Amino acid sequence: MFYIGSHLSTSKGYAKMAETALSISANTFQFFSRNPRGSKAKKIDEDDLNKMIYIIEENNFGPLLAHAPYTLNPCSSTKKVRDFASQVLKEDLEKLELFPKTYYNFHPGSHTGMGAQKAIEIIANQLNGVMTSEMKTTVLLETMAGKGTEVGRSFDEIADIIKRVNHKEKIGVCMDTCHVHEAGYDIVNNLDEVLEEFDEKIGLKYLYAVHLNDSKNKIGAGKDRHEKIGKGKIGLDAIDRIINHEKLRDLPFYLETPNELDGYKREIELLKSLRK
Numbered sequence: 228m229f230y231i232g233s234h235l236s237t238s239k240g241y242a243k244m245a246e247t248a249l250s251i252s253a254n255t256f257q258f259f260s261r262n263p264r265g266s267k268a269k270k271i272d273e274d275d276l277n278k279m280i281y282i283i284e285e286n287n288f289g290p291l292l293a294h295a296p297y298t299l300n301p302c303s304s305t306k307k308v309r310d311f312a313s314q315v316l317k318e319d320l321e322k323l324e325l326f327p328k329t330y331y332n333f334h335p336g337s338h339t340g341m342g343a344q345k346a347i348e349i350i351a352n353q354l355n356g357v358m359t360s361e362m363k364t365t366v367l368l369e370t371m372a373g374k375g376t377e378v379g380r381s382f383d384e385i386a387d388i389i390k391r392v393n394h395k396e397k398i399g400v401c402m403d404t405c406h407v408h409e410a411g412y413d414i415v416n417n418l419d420e421v422l423e424e425f426d427e428k429i430g431l432k433y434l435y436a437v438h439l440n441d442s443k444n445k446i447g448a449g450k451d452r453h454e455k456i457g458k459g460k461i462g463l464d465a466i467d468r469i470i471n472h473e474k475l476r477d478l479p480f481y482l483e484t485p486n487e488l489d490g491y492k493r494e495i496e497l498l499k500s501l502r503k
């Protein structure tokens with residue numbers, strides 16, 4: 228099954244999101260677990276959520292991806308920011324227990340000066356403080372482009388976090404194609420080798436999802452600028468190889484390209500036409 232969808236807005240509710248996904252030929256989607264810039268989580272409307280669940284089950288959707296807010300920084304050098312992050316992680320994970328087959332994606336954070344090594348320990352401690360053996364949700368660390376003091380810019384750093392997480396059956400990785408490209412991994416010319424390195428350092432069994440984006444910048448730029456599919460420095464041929472790769476093809480793919488809905492619809496149709 229080719230699970231492909233895009234990031235969607237939650238502003239009109241959950242059921243509407245599932246309807247919107249259908250209208251752009253998607254069979255999964257990503258949404259923010261709460262306002263990306265704000266802090267307060269809205270209370271869940273259970274009727275609305277149940278309608279969404281009905282639609283995604285009727286239409287055999289793939290796993291949904293809840294994205295934590297960008298403001299979340301579990302490894303900030305400021306205690307207040309770290310405490311806020313642990314509260315958001317806890318609340319979001321509690322909320323997601325109401326959702327069917329959902330992954331929770333978050334940026335490991337920015338170490339803001341303390342160094343990646345110390346930050347890695349803090350991130351793992353944060354996760355160990357909120358993850359339980361009973362939870363249904365799998366928590367995904369997103370591979371980062373390496374902007375500023377971002378942690379998770381290399382497979383080594385991601386592996387280092389996972390190594391320290393207690394509930395390994397509940398932790399995984401979401402690979403963002405724009406981010407890994409900008410972090411210096413040559414997925415354009417050496418996809419096989421990049422995936423081999425991922426397997427050696429992290430383990431492919433931890434790879435649960437792909438953020439499918441082209442990149443405005445060349446390899447190693449470390450800036451994190453997404454581009455429309457086929458319009459950037461990754462290019463359509465490489466994206467074709469990614470969605471069809473034997474080690475990736477069964478994962479869900481989520482577009483975070485700079486598009487409105489009609490643009491997402493065109494990209495989803497294009498990607499489906501490339502699928503072998």
Ligand code: FE
Nearest residue numbers: 294333334369
């Ligand atoms: Fe992200």
Ligand code: FE
Nearest residue numbers: 369403438483
């Ligand atoms: Fe992403």
Ligand code: ZN
Nearest residue numbers: 405406451453
């Ligand atoms: Zn990004």
